[in-house]
Amino acid sequence: MDGNDSFREFVAGHQQALMRTAYLLTGDAHLAEDLLQSVLLKVLRRWSRLSRVRHPEAYARKALVNQYISWRRMRRTTAELSSAAPPERPYSSEDSTLVRVVMRQALLKLPPRQRAVIVLRYYEDRTERETAELLNCSIGTVKSQAHYALARLRELAPDLAPKLTELESDVREGQR
Structure with missing residues (x-):
């Protein structure tokens, strides 16, 4: 070959x-x-x-x-997607399409490094060590960037707070 x-x-x-x-x-x-x-x-x-x-x-x-x-x-x-009015109806945790859209819009508002940490840690299920290696930074930086990013996501999309808490606990339970 x-x-x-x-x-x-x-x-x-x-x-x-x-x-x-x-x-x-x-x-x-x-x-x-x-x-x-x-x-x-x-x-x-x-x-x-x-x-x-x-x-x-x-x-x-x-x-x-x-x-x-x-x-x-x-x-x-920035490629922020803004809306003049909030959604007409609140969404339930069952409405995964809407959750993904809201999460995507909120992710677009994060700084690049914070978004990269969230994607690597929570979407790709990488360990803190793997994420730090990929971003060429310390594990402490990954932890702090994840903390600030999650706090910002909670501000940008308060209705996602339960979903974000669920993601964090899933990662913690896996000792990752």
């Missing part, structure tokens, strides 16, 4: 998971595709070395998060 075949195999096996992470980070399908494409180009350029390591997807994931944060720094505008 030559290098191109092994890279194609890598992409086929990890593209969906990487795309999901990119989407959660950007909040936009088109931006997520662009982000993933730019990262896969970086991975391809280094594939001869990366294919010999145990987990090339770790490099790809770290590059994805770093590229996203870099894009956000360059793009000082």
Whole structure:
């Protein structure tokens, strides 16, 4: 198997998971595709070395998060979705589609690093150590960024507070 075949195999096996992470980070399908494409180009350029390591997807994931944060720094505008009026009806915890939409809108209002911590910790179920390695920071930074991000999410979407508490307790129970 030559290098191109092994890279194609890598992409086929990890593209969906990487795309999901990119989407959660950007909040936009088109931006997520662009982000993933730019990262896969970086991975391809280094594939001869990366294919010999145990987990090339770790490099790809770290590059994805770093590229996203870099894009956000360059793009000082925000993609906030504002609404003139609150939703007409309160939603129940059973209405998972509405919960996802509200959560996505609230995530878009977080600073890039806090959003990255929330996505890695709670959506990808990464440990604090894994998240710290991917973000190239200390475990304490991951903990504080998660704390501030969750507090901000509770401010932005008070109706999500029970869901956020549930996420936190699930992670704590798993000793992660």
